[in-house]
Amino acid sequence: xxxxxxxxxxxxxxxxxxxxxxxxxxxxxxxxxxxxxxxxxxxxxxxxxxxxxxxxxxxxxxxxxxxxxxxxxxxxxxxxxxxxxxxxxxxxxxxxxxxxxxxxxxxxxxxxxxxxxxxxxxxxxxxxxxxxxxxxxxxxxxxxxxxxxxxxxxxxxxxxxxxxxxxxxxxxxxxxxxxxxxxxxxxxxxxxxxxxxxxxxxxxxxxxxxxxxxxxxxxxxxxxxxxxxxxxxxxxxxxxxxxxxxxxxxxxxxxxxxxxxxxxxxxxxxxxxxxxxxxxxxxxxxxxxxxxxxxx
Numbered sequence: 001x002x003x004x005x006x007x008x009x010x011x012x013x014x015x016x017x018x019x020x021x022x023x024x025x026x027x028x029x030x031x032x033x034x035x036x037x038x039x040x041x042x043x044x045x046x047x048x049x050x051x052x053x054x055x056x057x058x059x060x061x062x063x064x065x066x067x068x069x070x071x072x073x074x075x076x077x078x079x080x081x082x083x084x085x086x087x088x089x090x091x092x093x094x095x096x097x098x099x100x101x102x103x104x105x106x107x108x109x110x111x112x113x114x115x116x117x118x119x120x121x122x123x124x125x126x127x128x129x130x131x132x133x134x135x136x137x138x139x140x141x142x143x144x145x146x147x148x149x150x151x152x153x154x155x156x157x158x159x160x161x162x163x164x165x166x167x168x169x170x171x172x173x174x175x176x177x178x179x180x181x182x183x184x185x186x187x188x189x190x191x192x193x194x195x196x197x198x199x200x201x202x203x204x205x206x207x208x209x210x211x212x213x214x215x216x217x218x219x220x221x222x223x224x225x226x227x228x229x230x231x232x233x234x235x236x237x238x239x240x241x242x243x244x245x246x247x248x249x250x251x252x253x254x255x256x257x258x259x260x261x262x263x264x265x266x267x268x269x270x271x272x273x274x275x276x277x278x279x280x281x282x283x284x285x286x287x288x289x290x291x292x293x294x295x296x
Contacts, residue, residue: 025109029095034121037088041126043080044080070252078263082270085122089115089271093278110277115275118269168231171217196239
């Protein structure tokens with residue numbers, strides 16, 4: 001055992017790998033562990049992206065739901081970070097030079113500090129690799145709440161509501177379809193924008209739009225008023241759906257940030273523990289059969 005070997009040596013003996021002026025930090029071993037942890041994390045995240053694309057479908061209710069997806073992503077994130085940093089920390093523990101001038105407890109503490117350093121360096125390396133994506137997520141999470149209302153207005157004014165305008169101005173007789181309606185569109189779109197901003201269409205605007213629809217489509221005034229009411233209901237419902245989607249995205253962003261922070265803290269503790277295990281295996285010269293060559 002490593003402890004027995006140290007006890008048999010005179011206290012005055014100093015090994016060549018350590019000394020009074022020697023650094024207690026083994027940077028080459030730390031860099032190896034951090035690079036390994038970063039590589040393993042990126043590979044596992046690539047697999048996770050592939051798995052996510054296979055279980056999430058863009059078609060309606062196919063695939064798993066939003067809550068299930070969020071839970072799956074949280075579990076996967078924790079598992080990836082913890083396992084990758086523990087792997088890198090273990091390698092650092094095995095590769096670090098043994099401090100023969102330290103007690104058993106002090107050696108374990110130094111191994112643990114090396115594990116935390118692997119974790120810190122790995123986090124920095126990963127942040128550099130995904131800096132642009134991380135910045136986009138953070139900015140989106142900070143702006144999503146304040147942008148909900150304006151996003152709804154832009155959605156109403158955009159191509160998504162061409163159908164509502166087309167249905168509003170649909171003629172009673174298809175043979176009398178008028179192809180040049182750009183002026184009418186330009187006249188009605190500001191009214192729709194104001195309706196979305198205020199949450200309701202004024203009686204004056206309703207009467208005016210109904211007159212325009214009646215004159216353009218040949219409908220009666222009552223039929224035109226019904227179309228205007230249907231259009232108002234549709235655009236306000238779309239606004240509410242847009243706001244709810246923004247709030248859902250904001251909640252998901254906040255939860256994702258908490259999950260990431262928790263996963264990083266757990267992986268830091270795991271790095272400390274894994275480096276200690278690696279250091280013990282180093283001292284005891286433990287043989288891992290999976291990584292050893294068969295002897296002839």
